[in-house]
Amino acid sequence: MRDFLPDVLAVVGPTATGKTEVGILLAEALGGEIISADCMAVYRGMDIGTAKPTPEQQQRVRFHLIDVCNPDEPFSVASFQQMALEAIRQIRQRGSLPLVVGGTGLYVKALLDGFHIPPAAADEALRQQLWQEAKREGSAALHARLKEVDPLAASRIHPNDAVRIIRALEVYQLTGRPISEWQRRQPPAEVGRVRRFGLTMPRELLYRRINERVERMIAQGWLDEVRRLLEAGYAPNLPAMRSLGYGELVQVVQGRWDLSEAIALIQRETRRFAKRQLTWFRADKQIEWIDASQGAEETAKQILQRLRSEQEHT
Numbered sequence: 255m256r257d258f259l260p261d262v263l264a265v266v267g268p269t270a271t272g273k274t275e276v277g278i279l280l281a282e283a284l285g286g287e288i289i290s291a292d293c294m295a296v297y298r299g300m301d302i303g304t305a306k307p308t309p310e311q312q313q314r315v316r317f318h319l320i321d322v323c324n325p326d327e328p329f330s331v332a333s334f335q336q337m338a339l340e341a342i343r344q345i346r347q348r349g350s351l352p353l354v355v356g357g358t359g360l361y362v363k364a365l366l367d368g369f370h371i372p373p374a375a376a377d378e379a380l381r382q383q384l385w386q387e388a389k390r391e392g393s394a395a396l397h398a399r400l401k402e403v404d405p406l407a408a409s410r411i412h413p414n415d416a417v418r419i420i421r422a423l424e425v426y427q428l429t430g431r432p433i434s435e436w437q438r439r440q441p442p443a444e445v446g447r448v449r450r451f452g453l454t455m456p457r458e459l460l461y462r463r464i465n466e467r468v469e470r471m472i473a474q475g476w477l478d479e480v481r482r483l484l485e486a487g488y489a490p491n492l493p494a495m496r497s498l499g500y501g502e503l504v505q506v507v508q509g510r511w512d513l514s515e516a517i518a519l520i521q522r523e524t525r526r527f528a529k530r531q532l533t534w535f536r537a538d539k540q541i542e543w544i545d546a547s548q549g550a551e552e553t554a555k556q557i558l559q560r561l562r563s564e565q566e567h568t
Contacts, residue, residue, distance in 0.1 A: 258564060259284065261446025262342065264354040265557075266291070266362055266535055267453035268528035270463045272550045274307050276453065277355035279554035281315040283513040284353075287345045289338050290319045291365065294497060296334075297325045299483055302498045305467070316354035318345075325483060325494040335364040339444050359534035366448050368441040380427060384420045393419055451557050452535050453546035460528060465521045468499070472517060481507050498523055504509025 263286065263482040265277050278286050290296075294304040298321045307317055318341040323329050338354070338361075345352045354365060388396050393416040400410035401421055403426050413416045425433040441448075455463075488495055490504045499520045505511040535541055542560065546553040 255364065259351055259561065260449040262354060264291075264362065264366060264448055264450040265453065266355075266358060266359075266450065266541065267546070268460065268531040268535075269305070269357050269524060270460060270467050270528065271453035271455060271546045272553065273355050273453055274305070274311065275550035276314050276546070276553045276557070277353050278307075278311055279412065279550060280557060281351075281353050283558060284351050285349075286351035286353045287316040287318065287341075287348075288353045288355050289341050289345075289365075290317055291334075291338075291354050291358050291361040292319075293329075293358040293361060294336075294494070295320050295356075296322045296329050297494050298323065299486070299492065300325060300479070300500070302479050303472050303503070305471075316350075325488045326492055331360055331364050335359045338365045339442055342444050357531050359531060362518070363538075364505075366445060366450070368445075381424060384423055384491065385416075388416045388420065396420065396423060400426075404434050406434035407432060410434075418457060418527050421518045448452045448540070449561070450538065450541045451560075452538075452541040452542050452543045453553060454532070455545060455547040459547055461525050464524045464528060468517060468521045468524060471499075477503055477506060477513070480504060498527060508512070 263280065263284070264284075265273050265280065267273055271368075280286060292308075294300060296307050297304070302305070306320060310387060312320075319334065319337060322337065342352045354362060356362065374424055384396065385477055394413045396416070396419045397408060397413040400411070402424055404422060407422045409558070411422065413419075422433040425431075425436065430435070454460075476499070477516065480500055483495065483500075484490065484504065484507060490496070490501075490508070495501065495504060502511065502516040502520050506513050506516045544556050
């Protein structure tokens with residue numbers, strides 16, 4: 255069957271559908287390694303509340319893009335894309351199958367569809383200089399300059415839209431590449447042919463699983479994890495510390511909220527988050543949906559059957 259496998263296998267879907275265990279079972283069956291597409295799993299020390307693969311799970315198969323930075327270090331979609339493409343190259347060199355597993359839709363899109371993101375511009379002096387020029391000469395003059403270096407972007411931006419004109423000039427001057435080149439939507443050559451499977455289940459079951467999982471995380475010591483992060487000096491206003499669940503538990507540690515109140519809020523916000531994830535992934539018509547309500551083993555079996563059936567019809 256290996257000859258008929260895709261170049262990359264993706265398992266995506268809302269939180270609490272069992273993606274990690276399904277991914278592990280597939281990696282074990284197909285000789286694969288997992289690239290985590292989860293924007294929170296990249297942070298060290300944030301283990302329980304991110305539902306990060308356990309040490310036991312990480313012993314079963316090799317994981318990538320987990321524990322790559324501290325909670326106070328910036329990590330962007332562009333960072334993920336670059337590191338994940340490198341992971342794909344390394345996995346292939348070992349003769350293994352790359353499996354992309356996770357629920358951060360923008361990460362999945364950036365990797366599999368070539369959603370190119372220019373590096374964040376950090377030159378405040380350049381930005382101020384361009385704004386001064388816009389005030390002095392008018393945005394049309396900057397638009398004319400943009401037309402010289404990036405005619406495609408200039409054709410898409412109105413001559414009076416100073417914000418977008420300045421952003422495009424900024425990207426060109428900082429990276430040496432036109433913003434239109436960064437924005438092209440073309441799968442990177444390293445990715446190749448992808449099969450995408452999405453895990454879903456009836457809403458009532460999913461919401462029950464979410465509620466139970468939040469309670470289980472609390473029982474496993476999530477509040478202590480948040481306390482340790484604060485004691486380690488990570489500020490409560492960091493984006494990672496304000497993320498779903500962590501922000502609410504920071505309030506508990508600081509004595510502002512009661513734990514039961516925080517649990518109810520985390521459950522509600524996680525249900526809403528799952529709904530948004532499902533909406534995002536439903537828009538991707540390349541995803542083949544699998545009912546994951548029978549558990550990870552049955553779900554993995556269904557995916558393997560679909561892969562085999564394609565082989566039989568090839």
